[in-house]
Amino acid sequence: MTYTQLAVLAAAAAVLVDTVLLRTRLLRRRLYWTGYAIVLVFQLLANGILAGRGIVRYDPHAILGPRLAYAPVEDLLFGFAMVTLTLSVWVWLGSQGEDRPRAARRRRTAARARPGSATAARRVRRTDTRRSNTR
Amino acid sequence: MGRLSYLAVLAGCLLGTLPLEVWLGTRVYRRPRRWLLAVAPTFVLFVGWDLYATSRQHWSYDPRQTTGVLLPGRLPVEEALFFLVVPTCAILAFEAVRAVRGWPAGDEPGSAAEPETGAEPVSGAEPVSGAEPVSGAEPVSGAEPVSGAEPEP
Numbered sequence: 166m167t168y169t170q171l172a173v174l175a176a177a178a179a180v181l182v183d184t185v186l187l188r189t190r191l192l193r194r195r196l197y198w199t200g201y202a203i204v205l206v207f208q209l210l211a212n213g214i215l216a217g218r219g220i221v222r223y224d225p226h227a228i229l230g231p232r233l234a235y236a237p238v239e240d241l242l243f244g245f246a247m248v249t250l251t252l253s254v255w256v257w258l259g260s261q262g263e264d265r266p267r268a269a270r271r272r273r274t275a276a277r278a279r280p281g282s283a284t285a286a287r288r289v290r291r292t293d294t295r296r297s298n299t300r
Numbered sequence: 301m302g303r304l305s306y307l308a309v310l311a312g313c314l315l316g317t318l319p320l321e322v323w324l325g326t327r328v329y330r331r332p333r334r335w336l337l338a339v340a341p342t343f344v345l346f347v348g349w350d351l352y353a354t355s356r357q358h359w360s361y362d363p364r365q366t367t368g369v370l371l372p373g374r375l376p377v378e379e380a381l382f383f384l385v386v387p388t389c390a391i392l393a394f395e396a397v398r399a400v401r402g403w404p405a406g407d408e409p410g411s412a413a414e415p416e417t418g419a420e421p422v423s424g425a426e427p428v429s430g431a432e433p434v435s436g437a438e439p440v441s442g443a444e445p446v447s448g449a450e451p452e453p
Contacts, residue, residue: 168358171349189406196403200394207316207389211309220306220365227358244386247342251387252394255338259407263334 168227172239175246182250187257191249201248208244212236305365306378310385317392326395328388339387346383351375 166174183191191197215221217235228237301308320326328335351373353359361376369377398405 168353171353175349191406194403194405196394196397196401196405199401199403200390200397203393203397204390207313207393208386211313211386214309215306218305218365220309220362221359222362223359224357227353227356247346247383247386248390250345251338251342251390254341255334255391255394256405256407258334258337259405260411263337264331 168223168237168239169229172242172246176242176249179246179249179253183253187253189253189256189260191253191256197252200252201245204248205241205244208240209234209236212240212244216240301365303365303367306361306376307367307381310378310381313385313389317389320392320396324396324399326392326399328391328395335388335391338391339384342387343380343383347375347380350379350383 180192183189213234213236215236216223216232223237228239231238233241321329354374361379366376366378371377371380394405397403404411
């Protein structure tokens with residue numbers, strides 16, 4: 166496969182991760198697009214240096230030809246795929262309670278393993294809080 | 301700059317985004333577990349892509365502008381670092397926008413993306429129909445332009 170084909174494939178895969186696999190739906194959020202716009206500016210800058218100075222060199226047969234800031238246009242899709250995949254996983258981890266203390270995470274996982282026991286898990290946590298308050 | 305050229309570009313990316321963590325409180329490096337877990341899939345997939353691309357000569361690196369330190373698969377160490385540095389910068393930019401504008405990402409506690417807290421009984425807040433005719437009225441659409449424009453996750 167050429168770089169062009171792989172870049173299109175990767176961008177499409179990243180969209181699928183966000184919409185179907187992890188359901189983070191970042192592509193519908195202005196937070197994502199604003200962040201991406203900022204990253205894009207700096208991508209063009211950094212990529213421009215890498216390609217412009219010839220640090221990275223591209224085979225003319227693997228790309229379409231048009232270039233933006235010295236780098237092949239395929240790099241835009243490459244960057245989009247990389248940023249979208251990363252941010253989707255980042256937000257997904259956050260929605261899974263990755264920031265919470267480990268004990269809370271474990272309790273949450275246990276609650277998920279036994280359907281219908283979420284209420285019980287909550288009750289346990291409230292008891293914990295009460296206990297720690299009296300301590 | 302010579303053989304440190306590529307490394308210098310990566311260092312520039314990290315130094316340029318460092319103020320976001322220090323002054324905007326993006327808290328990316330201060331959540332190392334989430335940070336590394338978020339970057340890991342991108343790192344693995346894109347290193348794989350890179351190995352394929354360089355084996356097919358889609359692109360190559362100037363040996364005079366890289367350190368010459370090669371990882372297995374003849375992957376320059378700079379290229380591997382690139383796939384750690386750039387995703388990190390993307391997360392920092394994303395969190396910086398969130399810190400400044402306060403727009404939701406969908407991972408906030410209590411958002412629908414978090415089923416457990418989302419299931420927390422909000423029913424108590426539901427006004428009894430007819431009891432408070434004024435507050436029970438439909439909210440005027442667009443009354444909250446910021447949150448109104450966000451799709452319900």
